[in-house]
Amino acid sequence: MTSPNFGWLFWALLSAGFAALTAIFAKVGVDAINSNFATFLRTLVILAMIAGIVGATGQAQPLGSISPRSYIFLTLSGLATGASWLCYFRALQLGEAARVAPIDKLSTVLVAIFGVAFLGERLTGPNWLGIVLIAAGATLVALRF
Structure with a gap:
């Protein structure tokens, strides 16, 4: 099974929508459970879902075909993701979604x-303005006036 060839914006918007649902569902889900255990349960669901997708679509790769560099950076990414999720679920448990x-x-x-800084990407003046506005907007939403 192949996925439709939609552009990055389509997938990014879907990601944003699912991320929003994640916050709402997680806020309700961590109401009466330890946030670390809730993250563990969520991770099991994600693992099963992704394993099913990879298996159903035949996208598994031989582990020996993956470069050591990819293993290192995917491991670091996984560790960062885990730390992010643990912090996020704890924050949701303590604060408003x-x-x-x-x-x-x-x-x-x-x-x-x-x-x-690290990947050599370039942003224009309007791009940087957008970044500043995102930071300002996030701060204004999070503060209580």
């Missing part, structure tokens, strides 16, 4: 900065 999620999305600002 409408305030926690925008602060979490400050990752957009950090990705832009890291992309320029």
